Amino acid sequence: MKAVQSTHPDKQKITLKGKIKRYFLTLLRLTDQPTVKIYRGFGNDKQLTIYGHVFRRSPLPRKKYRDIDLVNLLAVIRLFLVKPYPRTMVRIRFNEQLVTVMTDDDGCFQVELPITQPLTPGWHPVQAQLISQTITPEQVLAEGEGKVLIPHPTQFICISDIDDTFLVSHSATIAKRLLVLLTENAHSRMPFEGVVAHYKLLAEANSGLNATNPFFYVSSSEWNLYDYILEFSTKNDLPNGVYRLSKLKRLSQVLKTGKGKHHTKFDRIEQIINTYPNQQFILLGDDSQQDPIIYESVVRHFPRQIRCVYIRQIHAEHKARTEQLMASIEANGVASCYFAHSADARQHSIAIGLIPE
Structure with a gap:
């Protein structure tokens, strides 16, 4: 699973308050750019279950794992400083299929996507886009990539x-x-x-x-x-x-x-x-x-x-x-x-x- 931040940064002049906020977000390794996160989904020969979150604020990936109590504390705390993006439009793409869903109050989305023919067992890629509802023409604010599992017909x-x-x-x-x-x-x-x-x-x-x-x-x-x-x-x-x-x-x-x-x-x-x-x-x-x-x-x-x-x-x-x-x-x-x-x-x-x- 990979979450991709917005590729359209705010071009407006940042105020002093905004600069201070950005400084503390950077210090905590948080981003206030929209982010789409797709978790590992699953499916069968009829449909796929795809789910994820959209965030206004989310933690950046941890790169170093130093076993220092204070560092570990801050690393966990920032996981709970997320700010969901509620009631916004997400477009899911799987192969040539497209479906649009709305996030709930927690910024969560889930879709049961019918498939026209059975897929080979294994992991299959899926993409999601956060779509602006106020900008014309339509603009993609952020994109995310993930995958869904079609299990092999195994013992259990x-x-x-x-x-x-x-x-x-x-x-x-x-x-x-x-x-x-x-x-x-x-x-x-x-x-x-x-x-x-x-x-x-x-x-x-x-x-x-x-x-x-x-x-x-x-x-x-x-x-x-x-x-x-x-x-x-x-x-x-x-x-x-x-x-x-x-x-x-x-x-x-x-x-x-x-x-x-x-x-x-x-x-x-x-x-x-x-x-x-x-x-x-x-x-x-x-x-x-x-x-x-x-x-x-x-x-x-x-x-x-x-x-x-x-x-x-x-x-x-x-x-x-x-x-x-x-x-x-x-x-x-x-x-x-x-x-x-x-x-x-x-x-x-x-x-x-x-x-x-």
Whole structure:
């Protein structure tokens, strides 16, 4: 995914106030030029799901990862200094198809684009343009580039949570979560021991030549952290995948980071499963928040499509509740594994034939 800033800078004379504002924006590595950001989308043989944000103000990409607390703090803070571009026109282009949508109050856009013929499996490029609604003739204020995934017809699809599922986050304790988020960076944060190896085995298991079992990462973390999470995933060589995060937050809401409405997580998982009705799914999460509840509900709604549920044991106080939910999952004929170490989850995957021994 690549976000492209406006190629039409303001030619008017900048006031002193404007110069001061520009100075502080530069200091914080923010831009006040319109920016279109397209996230990784997905599709099937009938339609593509394309989504992203338009910003009036957004952070510039981080280039250096010095492990200095103050630098890390400022780098995270600026992710929450975004200013969305609400109720504006975005033109989506895929191959020769064009569709125009309006952003919502959060500057978010999403479109379900019908396709006339099936696409080859893999990643396909997509473009979006921010179109001026007041300038005649029509003017493109900013452009963005992204990609959408057409999965190979493989053995299964994995849907994984992020925080405390593969990324050590301490989500059950807000003070610890904030301390890690605000003082570490995407290169200094750590995955759980053995989790990357397990995910790679799941991605490669019986997938066929030049194909992998696709991964979808669905989290209550907000879209502000998209680049942060993507950089962490790339740095740690996690399987390439599609990300479905939660509603943007402002700086005043940083204390609530990762505390999105969990029912929307069910909706995002449901959308993925409905997009691939003939596929089997593996769900991976943890017990720090609502994953066991959400996944048990997913199993009840889609028992024939869920192959297995993995829940990492993080929060001792939730153990009894989680065990009951896992028993309910098993009662619906779906395999489950409630584990403390990734090695145990890996052994379970071998035992039920998901991955080779």
